[in-house]
Amino acid sequence: MMRPILPRCASKATASQASRLLLGLRQNARRSYSIKPEAASTSQLLDIDPSKLIVEKTTKPGKLHKPEELVFGRAFTDHMLTVEWNKDNGWLAPHIKPYQNLSLDPATCVFHYAFECFEGMKAYKDKAGKIRLFRPDKNMARFNKSAARIALPTFAPTALIDLIAEYVKLESRFIPDQRGYSLYLRPTMIGTQRTLGVGPPGSALLYIIASPVGPYYPTGFKAVSLEATDYAVRAWPGGVGDKKLGANYAPCIVPQREAMSRGFQQNLWLFGEEEYVTEVGTMNFFVAMKNKQTGQKELVTAPLDGTILEGVTRDSVLSLARERLVPEGWKIEERKFTMQEVNEAANEGRLIEAFGAGTAAIVSPVRAISWKGKLVNCGLKDHEESGEITLKMKGWMEARQYGDDEHEWSYVC
Ligand SMILES: Cc1ncc(COP(=O)(O)O)c(C=O)c1O
Numbered sequence: 001m002m003r004p005i006l007p008r009c010a011s012k013a014t015a016s017q018a019s020r021l022l023l024g025l026r027q028n029a030r031r032s033y034s035i036k037p038e039a040a041s042t043s044q045l046l047d048i049d050p051s052k053l054i055v056e057k058t059t060k061p062g063k064l065h066k067p068e069e070l071v072f073g074r075a076f077t078d079h080m081l082t083v084e085w086n087k088d089n090g091w092l093a094p095h096i097k098p099y100q101n102l103s104l105d106p107a108t109c110v111f112h113y114a115f116e117c118f119e120g121m122k123a124y125k126d127k128a129g130k131i132r133l134f135r136p137d138k139n140m141a142r143f144n145k146s147a148a149r150i151a152l153p154t155f156a157p158t159a160l161i162d163l164i165a166e167y168v169k170l171e172s173r174f175i176p177d178q179r180g181y182s183l184y185l186r187p188t189m190i191g192t193q194r195t196l197g198v199g200p201p202g203s204a205l206l207y208i209i210a211s212p213v214g215p216y217y218p219t220g221f222k223a224v225s226l227e228a229t230d231y232a233v234r235a236w237p238g239g240v241g242d243k244k245l246g247a248n249y250a251p252c253i254v255p256q257r258e259a260m261s262r263g264f265q266q267n268l269w270l271f272g273e274e275e276y277v278t279e280v281g282t283m284n285f286f287v288a289m290k291n292k293q294t295g296q297k298e299l300v301t302a303p304l305d306g307t308i309l310e311g312v313t314r315d316s317v318l319s320l321a322r323e324r325l326v327p328e329g330w331k332i333e334e335r336k337f338t339m340q341e342v343n344e345a346a347n348e349g350r351l352i353e354a355f356g357a358g359t360a361a362i363v364s365p366v367r368a369i370s371w372k373g374k375l376v377n378c379g380l381k382d383h384e385e386s387g388e389i390t391l392k393m394k395g396w397m398e399a400r401q402y403g404d405d406e407h408e409w410s411y412v413c
Contacts, residue, residue: 045090048083048159048206052093053166060098067176070214072360073184077171081163081208084192085153094163096170099209105194109201115191116246117146120359121312122182123168123210123413125175126403131168133411134401136161138312143187146243151200152189160187164208165413171210179402180215184360216361221386221394223367224356225375226280227259228339229267234279235307236271242306249282256281266356268339268369271307275339278302283356283364284314287342287378288389290350296331297352299389303334313357313397316409320396325389339371346376353387354378362397365390 058078065075076099083094109115121139124132140157148154168175168183175183187208191201232255234248235241241248252267259267266281279285279302286301299321302308321332345351356364365386369376379387386394399405403412 045088046092048091048094048155048163050094050159050162050166053163054093054095055166055170056095056097057170058098064173065212067178067181067212067214068218070176070181070212072213072216073211075212077174077183077210077212079167079170080210081167083155083163083206084203085206086203091153091155096167102205102207104192107194107196108191109193109195110190112196113191113198114245114247115150115152115201115204117143117150117152117189117244118246119143119146119185119187119244121185121187122213122359122401123164123175123185124182124401124403125172125177127177128403129177130403131165131172131175131413132401132403133161133164133168133413135312135316135409136164136411138315139187142244142310142312143189146245147189149240149243150191150245152191152204155206160206161411165411167208168210169413174210174212176212176214179398182213182401184211184213185209186211213360216364221365221391223365223380223385224265225263225368226266226268226366226370227262227264228270228275228277228369228371229255229259230270230275231255232267233271234267234269237306239307242304242309244309252282262370264370270339274336276302276336277339277342278307279309280356280364280366283358283361284308284311284317285354285356286314286317287337287345287354288352288387289342289345290352291331292344292348292350297329298331298333299325300333300335300337302336305336311358313359313362316397316400317357317363317393320393324392324396339369339376342369343371343374343376346378351377351379353380353389355387355390355393357393363390363393 062078078099079096080099081096084092119139122134126132137157140160144154185208189204189206192203192205193201234252255267268280269278271278277285284301286299288299291298304310354366366378367380368378400407400409403410
């Protein structure tokens with residue numbers, strides 16, 4: 001049996017230090033590439049307490065925009081929700097207050113070391129005028145994982161969902177009731193300690209702002225074309241691509257601009273020499289193709305191996321597909337697949353369709369992928385903007401989001 005080599009300092013270590021070192025070495029030997037939330041969470045103090053909520057309403061209510069004039073993320077509601085945290089007390093009383101600027105010292109750690117994570121989720125108004133959140137437990141779980149990874153505090157998910165429900169009810173007039181419209185919610189957490197020292201923030205601010213939004217494709221579905229990107233990498237094993245950190249997004253803008261300059265709307269992020277297909281822009285990626293050997297129809301997406309964001313839409317699409325496509329003879333797979341495999345399927349007429357999946361667009365059909373100087377056609381005819389599965393998914397998802405298909409995913413506020 002191989003004996004672990006002890007670090008040199010071990011000769012001076014006490015017996016208990018040495019056994020701890022050995023334990024650490026053994027854990028490293030079977031390490032998996034992801035830090036568990038418990039590893040970073042420090043908050044054993046006060047949790048978020050919705051019963052302490054203080055509401056200060058605006059005295060200057062803003063004008064409502066005409067739904068058809070809404071541009072994603074430009075208009076905001078009258079109020080914001082804030083909860084401060086510090087390492088001595090834990091979470092302080094939550095506030096709903098008029099939407100306003102933050103005032104932060106230039107030395108605040110968020111500006112220097114990117115202590116920032118966020119979520120993206122939506123509130124919908126149903127036919128009866130009730131406000132519904134879509135799977136908020138999933139967003140809260142992911143928010144906690146992101147926060148923990150960058151040494152920001154975690155919180156009780158149900159407490160923040162209760163507060164979000166209060167907040168969206170107060171902003172109800174901003175939620176258009178037409179199908180396709182919703183209130184986009186942006187939960188955000190930042191480290192607020194005033195220090196240039198590199199270390200865990202001793203204070204943090206969790207805030208939520210809200211923006212009324214319209215359908216992603218106001219004139220109906222439009223299929224997008226992608227550039228397979230191999231010269232820049234969005235995420236890597238052991239990195240933080242599976243967390244929703246602001247620091248993951250800015251570096252993707254230049255490659256996106258490059259792709260757009262060549263006529264492609266988004267990047268299809270490839271990884272490694274094998275050119276594994278990972279995600280598209282800021283969406284998870286699905287491809288429907290027939291198996292080369294068996295001819296079996298398969299809906300495939302990359303597995304959650306630490307380089308893929310755990311999309312709420314991804315999870316919902318997989319679940320709906322398992323419920324409704326499997327009985328129709330489909331196989332649903334979370335597995336690694338390469339750009340070569342997609343190209344081969346296209347060449348052999350086995351590529352049925354491809355789409356991105358995310359909260360903003362729900363599903364986004366893909367027409368073609370530029371790869372190694374050629375255009376891989378993703379199965380749409382020239383006059384088509386979406387494949388059948390993509391369209392079905394959109395309908396199934398919306399039915400649950402707007403409460404037409406009453407389901408536990410829909411949380412009535
Ligand atoms: C990198 C990335 N992948 C996937 C998604 C889709 O996630 P969700 O379905 O939770 O919106 C997003 C959107 O937030 C994203 O930023």
